[in-house]
Amino acid sequence: METRTVETRHAPVRYLEGGTGQPLIYLHGAGGVTADDPLLTTLATRFRVFAPFLPGYGESEECGELRDMLDFTLHTWDVLEALGVANPVLVGHSMGGMIAAEMAAIAPHDVSRLALICPAGLWLDDHPIADMFSLLPFEMPNYLFHDPEAGAALMTAGLKMDDPEFLKTYLIRNARQLGMAGKILFPIPERGLAGRLYRIKAKTVVIWGESDRLIPPIYGPAFKAAIADSRLVTITEAGHMVTVEKPAEVAQIIGTLV
Amino acid sequence: MKFTWFNLMPWPYLPDDFREKNRSVWVDIDQRLFDPAASHEVYNTYMDLLEYADTLGFDGVGVNEHHQNGYGIMPSPNLIAAGLARRTKDAAIVVLGNSIALYNPPVRVAEEFAMLDCISGGRLVAGFPVGTSMDTNYCYGQIPALTREKYAEAHDLIIKAWTRREPFAFNGRYNKLRRVNIWPRPIQQPHPPVHIPGGGSVETYDFCIDNTYSYSYLSFTGYIRAKALLQGYWDRVAARNAPDTSPYRAGFAQTICVADTDAEAERLYSEHLHYFYNRCLHVYPGFADAPGYRTIKTIQAGALSQYAPPKGFGELTWKDLTEGGHVIAGSPETVRQRMEEMIKGLNVGNIFCLMHVGNMPAEKCMYSSQLFAQKVMPKLRGVLPECEGDERFWCHPLAKRVTAGALPKSAGAPRVPEHA
Numbered sequence: 118m119e120t121r122t123v124e125t126r127h128a129p130v131r132y133l134e135g136g137t138g139q140p141l142i143y144l145h146g147a148g149g150v151t152a153d154d155p156l157l158t159t160l161a162t163r164f165r166v167f168a169p170f171l172p173g174y175g176e177s178e179e180c181g182e183l184r185d186m187l188d189f190t191l192h193t194w195d196v197l198e199a200l201g202v203a204n205p206v207l208v209g210h211s212m213g214g215m216i217a218a219e220m221a222a223i224a225p226h227d228v229s230r231l232a233l234i235c236p237a238g239l240w241l242d243d244h245p246i247a248d249m250f251s252l253l254p255f256e257m258p259n260y261l262f263h264d265p266e267a268g269a270a271l272m273t274a275g276l277k278m279d280d281p282e283f284l285k286t287y288l289i290r291n292a293r294q295l296g297m298a299g300k301i302l303f304p305i306p307e308r309g310l311a312g313r314l315y316r317i318k319a320k321t322v323v324i325w326g327e328s329d330r331l332i333p334p335i336y337g338p339a340f341k342a343a344i345a346d347s348r349l350v351t352i353t354e355a356g357h358m359v360t361v362e363k364p365a366e367v368a369q370i371i372g373t374l375v
Numbered sequence: 376m377k378f379t380w381f382n383l384m385p386w387p388y389l390p391d392d393f394r395e396k397n398r399s400v401w402v403d404i405d406q407r408l409f410d411p412a413a414s415h416e417v418y419n420t421y422m423d424l425l426e427y428a429d430t431l432g433f434d435g436v437g438v439n440e441h442h443q444n445g446y447g448i449m450p451s452p453n454l455i456a457a458g459l460a461r462r463t464k465d466a467a468i469v470v471l472g473n474s475i476a477l478y479n480p481p482v483r484v485a486e487e488f489a490m491l492d493c494i495s496g497g498r499l500v501a502g503f504p505v506g507t508s509m510d511t512n513y514c515y516g517q518i519p520a521l522t523r524e525k526y527a528e529a530h531d532l533i534i535k536a537w538t539r540r541e542p543f544a545f546n547g548r549y550n551k552l553r554r555v556n557i558w559p560r561p562i563q564q565p566h567p568p569v570h571i572p573g574g575g576s577v578e579t580y581d582f583c584i585d586n587t588y589s590y591s592y593l594s595f596t597g598y599i600r601a602k603a604l605l606q607g608y609w610d611r612v613a614a615r616n617a618p619d620t621s622p623y624r625a626g627f628a629q630t631i632c633v634a635d636t637d638a639e640a641e642r643l644y645s646e647h648l649h650y651f652y653n654r655c656l657h658v659y660p661g662f663a664d665a666p667g668y669r670t671i672k673t674i675q676a677g678a679l680s681q682y683a684p685p686k687g688f689g690e691l692t693w694k695d696l697t698e699g700g701h702v703i704a705g706s707p708e709t710v711r712q713r714m715e716e717m718i719k720g721l722n723v724g725n726i727f728c729l730m731h732v733g734n735m736p737a738e739k740c741m742y743s744s745q746l747f748a749q750k751v752m753p754k755l756r757g758v759l760p761e762c763e764g765d766e767r768f769w770c771h772p773l774a775k776r777v778t779a780g781a782l783p784k785s786a787g788a789p790r791v792p793e794h795a
């Protein structure tokens with residue numbers, strides 16, 4: 118995957134690009150995404166993949182002008198416009214799934230294929246979503262991975278959490294990324310999507326990791342019920358980071374959309 | 376120098392094993408640990424102590440705002456301040472303060488502060504904190520990265536509401552108001568003095584300097600650790616070409632315990648300090664600093680939350696606390712020396728004296744406060760001569776004020792002129 122920059126109305130946006138074929142837009146979750154992400158590299162064997170960083174993520178500049186859900190949704194449409202991509206396969210994970218669903222709801226005639234991977238955006242009182250903002254780093258893997266130990270090893274590989282300078286870098290990255298994510302996810306990751314899902318016309322697949330402890334899999338049926346042309350696929354032995362734990366399966370399911 | 380007697384109002388009945396059995400004193404503290412019937416006495420004792428401080432000659436009595444917090448049972452400082460406005464005579468009512476981003480609309484703060492100023496005869500000192508991340512984000516649900524923008528708008532709205540003499544429209548991002556026209560308005564003109572409590576945000580320094588507000592650092596870790604932070608503030612005062620470096624541009628909170636001798640101080644107060652640092656400051660680190668609450672600039676400057684210290688407060692001994700400067704405690708002479716060192720070292724004119732600590736009973740608190748007021752405070756009055764004559768950062772009460780509760784004991788026949 119190559120890292121490139123595209124200008125938009127609000128900020129220059131960095132994005133990852135790789136592969137050939139039909140265009141596919143991948144919107145990352147609140148944890149961000151890297152060029153060696155296994156799902157992106159797998160998808161790139163079949164699609165021309167674009168993965169824009171939300172402002173504040175990766176090397177994308179922060180953007181104070183983006184404040185609410187509508188800003189995020191329109192900004193991401195601006196990115197697609199700037200990339201010159203029309204009618205892509207639109208894929209979003211977690212927070213990215215929330216943004217993708219909003220995009221498909223606000224412009225239903227411009228999205229014909231949609232994949233939502235453990236998306237945020239709904240709230241069920243009986244099944245509260247964990248408060249990721251107050252989790253300490255060592256608590257994260259248990260919420261994110263089917264296998265927390267393996268997940269923890271992945272998350273901390275090469276990181277020196279005892280080094281104060283590293284800690285400062287970590288805190289700044291966290292503040293940049295989750296500060297931005299908080300605008301649509303804090304304190305409850307729900308901004309009215311439930312009232313707009315009915316507008317989606319895209320052929321949709323909702324993908325969930327069966328062991329997701331951040332956004333419990335019970336949210337899967339709620340999305341499926343609200344989107345007309347949709348099906349739900351649950352992947353076993355995978356958590357919220359199903360993108361990392363089962364990338365081949367996720368890519369294969371996305372492939373069924375085309 | 377201005378000395379304000381301050382009470383955080385801690386809940387005094389946290390159990391011995393609080394730390395072991397609970398993850399946080401704040402945000403998700405166990406509901407069952409609060410006993411409403413017992414709080415009746417706790418609140419009234421705490422208010423009595425604040426009133427007592429007025430009789431001792433403290434320049435101010437101070438209250439603040441916290442939510443869902445076992446060491447501060449004062450979600451509405453204005454309610455306590457209203458009681459104090461009636462029952463104290465001379466002390467400034469220092470509300471430090473109202474977290475103005477949390478009031479909807481913030482006109483409410485302009486109104487309530489105006490009421491306090493009117494009832495107290497112009498004794499209000501108005502504090503506008505951004506609020507801790509625990510209060511503002513985790514308890515009151517404000518979006519961290521938007522909190523400062525909302526705060527700045529609330530501030531502009533309140534100052535306009537206080538100073539404009541015609542109804543005005545306010546088209547903010549967070550407040551849309553067609554006719555702002557507060558009634559009543561404050562006695563003090565153009566408005567009561569403003570103090571801004573902060574935790575080391577560079578943006579807050581500039582905000583205080585540019586508006587001639589006093590910057591208060593309310594820490595529990597004492598003056599030795601505060602030195603670097605306040606030096607950062609004074610460097611900024613110089614860099615921004617403020618017209619002066621008046622010590623009243625800064626305030627500092629210090630835990631103080633006075634007894635006859637150093638040994639008596641340890642014997643009397645050690646357990647209460649331990650209660651405070653061990654139980655009251657037991658905050659789950661995940662609540663200390665919601666991502667986005669602190670700006671990148673501030674994190675880069677190294678200002679992290681005092682609620683997530685690298686090494687916990689839990690095991691600090693009397694020796695650690697007094698020698699480390701968290702606490703200034705001992706005989707009047709010991710306390711005088713350390714206070715003088717602190718005042719000169721930090722160049723602070725406003726001292727917020729944390730004289731009530733943890734689960735300290737009233738009689739010990741009164742003893743310590745009285746010794747401080749009689750044997751320490753007078754000797755510190757002239758420590759910073761630069762304070763002399765600077766009236767910008769303190770209240771300006773009416774010269775002639777009424778006495779609350781001065782109506783006759785019973786109603787006689789009203790005397791009305793016959794042809795009125």
